[in-house]
Amino acid sequence: MATKLKKQDNPxxxxxxxxxxxxxxxxxxxxxxxxxxxxxxxxxxYIQRGKGSHVWDADGHxxxxxxxxxxxxxxxxxYPRVDEAIAKQLKDGIAFPLMHPLEVELSQKLVELIPSAxxxxxxxxGSDATAAAVRVSRAHTKRDKIACCGYHGWQDWFIGTTxxxxxxxxxxxxxxxxxxxxxxxxxKALFDQNxxxxxxxxxxxxxxxxxxxxxxxxxxxxxxxxxxxxxFDEVITGFRIALGGAQEYFGVTPDLSTFGKALGxxxxxxxxxxxxxxxxxxNDVFFSFxxxxxxLSLAASLATVAELQEKKAxxxxxxxxDMLRDGYNAMAKDLKLEASTRMIGYGFWPEMEFxxxxxxxxxxxxxxxTQELIKRGVLTRAGMVLxxxxxxxxxxxxxxxxxxxxxxxxxxxxxxxxxxxxxxxxIPPVIRAS
Ligand SMILES: Cc1ncc(COP(=O)(O)O)c(C=O)c1O
Numbered sequence: 001m002a003t004k005l006k007k008q009d010n011p012x013x014x015x016x017x018x019x020x021x022x023x024x025x026x027x028x029x030x031x032x033x034x035x036x037x038x039x040x041x042x043x044x045x046y047i048q049r050g051k052g053s054h055v056w057d058a059d060g061h062x063x064x065x066x067x068x069x070x071x072x073x074x075x076x077x078x079y080p081r082v083d084e085a086i087a088k089q090l091k092d093g094i095a096f097p098l099m100h101p102l103e104v105e106l107s108q109k110l111v112e113l114i115p116s117a118x119x120x121x122x123x124x125x126g127s128d129a130t131a132a133a134v135r136v137s138r139a140h141t142k143r144d145k146i147a148c149c150g151y152h153g154w155q156d157w158f159i160g161t162t163x164x165x166x167x168x169x170x171x172x173x174x175x176x177x178x179x180x181x182x183x184x185x186x187x188k189a190l191f192d193q194n195x196x197x198x199x200x201x202x203x204x205x206x207x208x209x210x211x212x213x214x215x216x217x218x219x220x221x222x223x224x225x226x227x228x229x230x231x232f233d234e235v236i237t238g239f240r241i242a243l244g245g246a247q248e249y250f251g252v253t254p255d256l257s258t259f260g261k262a263l264g265x266x267x268x269x270x271x272x273x274x275x276x277x278x279x280x281x282x283n284d285v286f287f288s289f290x291x292x293x294x295x296l297s298l299a300a301s302l303a304t305v306a307e308l309q310e311k312k313a314x315x316x317x318x319x320x321x322d323m324l325r326d327g328y329n330a331m332a333k334d335l336k337l338e339a340s341t342r343m344i345g346y347g348f349w350p351e352m353e354f355x356x357x358x359x360x361x362x363x364x365x366x367x368x369x370t371q372e373l374i375k376r377g378v379l380t381r382a383g384m385v386l387x388x389x390x391x392x393x394x395x396x397x398x399x400x401x402x403x404x405x406x407x408x409x410x411x412x413x414x415x416x417x418x419x420x421x422x423x424x425x426x427i428p429p430v431i432r433a434s
Contacts, residue, residue, distance in 0.1 A: 002404035002411075005375040007423055012058040013045040031164075032070055037381060039371040041424035044379075050077025052389035055379060063379035064394045068387055071236060071349075074262035074317070075307055076389025082265045085303035086296050094296050102298035109305055110273055114244050115253045116232070117273035121282055122298075124291055126235035126260030127153025129270040130202065132287040133256045137200035137229040139285045140278050145197045146176045147190045150204030152233055182211060184218045191226045200256075202231040205246035208345035208383070216252040229278060235260035235270070240317070240348040243308060267300035313388040314348070320395055321347030321386040327399040328352065335410045340365060343384075351383040364418045365409065367427045372405035373398075 017035065020027045028034035035045050044057035053076055055065045068074075075082060089102075107120040123129045130152040138144060152158040159165060160173035177194065179186040181203070191198060201223040205216055223230040231254055234245040238259035242249040247257060256274030263269050272287075273279070308314060325343040332338050340362070345351045354369065356362035366382055373380055378401045412418045 002372075002407040005372075007042055007375065008044075008059070008061050010044050010057065010059050010061075016058060017045045030070070036425075036428060039367055039374065039422070039424035039427065042371045043374050043424070052076040052078075053387055053391070053394050061377070063374070063377050064390075064398055066378070066380040066384040066386070066398070068385045069266055071240075071261040071385055072264060072266045073385075073387050074239060075265045075304060075313065076387050077266070079265055079307075079389070081307050082267075082300050082303045085299040086267070089295050089299035092295075095291070095294055100293055100295045100298065102295055102302065103293045106298050106302050106305075109302065110259075110271060113305070114238075114257065114259075114273055115247050116255065116257050116275065118276040119279035120271055120273045121279070121287060122293060123260075123270040123272065123287075124268045124289075124294075124297075125153065126233075126258065126270050127155050128287075128289075129235070129258035129260060129272040130231075130233055131155040131157060132272050132282075132285075133202065133231045133233075133258050133274075134200060135287065136272075136278060136281050136285050137231065137256065139281050140229060141199040141227060143197055143199035143228075144175050145194055145199060147179055147187060147198050147201045147228070148176055148203065149179050149181050149187075150202075150207070150233060152202060153235075181209065182213075182215050184213075184215060184222065187219060187222055191222065191228075196227070198226060198228045200229040200231050202233055205232045205234065205237055205250060205252075206241070206346075207236060207349070208351045210346075211250065216246075216250050220252055220254065229256060230254040231274075232257040234258060236349065239263055239305070239308060240314070241346060242314065243305070263304070264297050264301045265304040267297040268294075269297035269301050308388075311388065316388055317386045317390075318347030320390040320392070321345075321350050321384070323392065323395050324384060324386070324398060325350040327395070328402055331399070331403050331406055335406050337406055337410055337413075340409065340413060341369065341406070345383075347386065349383060349385050352380075354382065363426050363428065364422070367422055367424075368412060368418055369402075369405045369409060370427070371423060372408050373401050376401035376404065378402075 046058035047055045048058050049056050053064060054062055056062050110120050111117045134146055134157050156168045156172050157176055160168035161176050161178050177190050179190055220230050232247055234257050237246040239262035247253050255278055258272050260270035328343040332341050341354050343350050343352050354362045354365035378398050412421050
């Protein structure tokens with residue numbers, strides 16, 4: 001029998017939000033961190049600090065965290081080796097008039113680790129790297145159109161394909177053509193309809209679903225047959241699925257690839273890497289900004305990569321995620337909830353799936369389950385991100401909370417009253433593919 005828990009009070013979070021709404025458009029810097037992403041009235045709105053795999057909100061409540069800054073935190077919050085590297089560099093300075101030696105050191109490291117990396121450039125956000133990859137591909141092929149699959153950031157070239165396309169000119173929107181994951185015919189159709197016009201195929205090599213029937217190999221063959229550059233967007237998979245990214249894991253090497261998130265354990269750094277023949281076009285293609293090569297992030301990244309390598313940390317990350325996914329699925333089976341919820345995906349970032357009676361994603365069920373998890377000290381969205389600091393104890397605690405949430409779901413489905421058990425507003429999607 002699941003414990004009925006009282007909602008936590010979040011007076012500081014609410015006070016901050018009331019002030020923010022007046023002076024910050026949308027109230028947030030990142031849509032995915034905004035209160036719409038969690039059950040309003042139940043979830044905290046501001047996180048004050050983190051340590052390891054736990055965070056504390058502005059009102060002092062502690063959570064086991066499976067959001068991890070939307071993915072960058074791969075080792076853990078306030079991770080000593082990374083923080084020491086940042087502190088050491090801080091003593092010497094952050095930004096300089098000329099280049100910093102760490103640029104060369106980190107580039108060498110990435111060339112050593114990532115199969116496609118012959119040359120390297122750094123950015124600050126994943127969006128910097130994907131936009132640079134698209135621009136250099138256009139320069140290389142002298143073509144304008146881009147075929148894409150997945151999410152690739154906030155810039156015009158990609159966000160114009162989604163429902164959040166306000167402000168993107170029509171002429172730009174028409175240049176990016178989405179295709180479907182694991183559906184090679186959807187990409188073939190784009191090449192057939194746009195002969196000689198597609199500069200690059202960019203895709204997330206995997207996320208929650210594995211490539212089927214040699215999908216990645218076929219995408220590469222098709223792109224090359226049609227004279228297009230193949231770009232793997234490894235902003236999520238990089239330094240999570242394997243140190244060399246999905247290209248190492250699946251043995252398919254793209255022409256270019258983009259890395260971000262886990263590269264700096266939370267410090268803002270991204271990278272575009274790839275074949276020298278294409279990367280050398282950056283001699284002329286404009287990809288240049290004030291904070292490029294900022295030294296604290298370079299230092300953090302070198303420490304992160306060294307720690308991941310020396311501790312073989314990804315083995316632990318995957319083990320924790322496998323334990324979570326398998327434990328969740330066993331409970332869902334016992335409670336005969338498999339049609340409504342299960343966990344899918346790889347150990348580094350599994351996802352809770354929530355299905356309504358129509359077999360489509362149910363935001364109602366997602367909202368109920370995440371609401372009950374937050375009330376039990378587990379901060380998560382449907383996708384659950386793992387890091388090296390998660391312990392078996394964290395996972396046991398999370399599974400206990402999920403077990404209770406699933407019992408509540410079972411009762412709600414039986415009574416047909418999921419909606420009336422929600423203590424806040426329904427969680428909507430951030431963007432939908434248009
Ligand atoms: C696969 C992928 N590419 C690109 C991006 C954009 O990265 P950023 O938000 O750091 O600009 C993201 C962000 O979530 C992503 O998941």
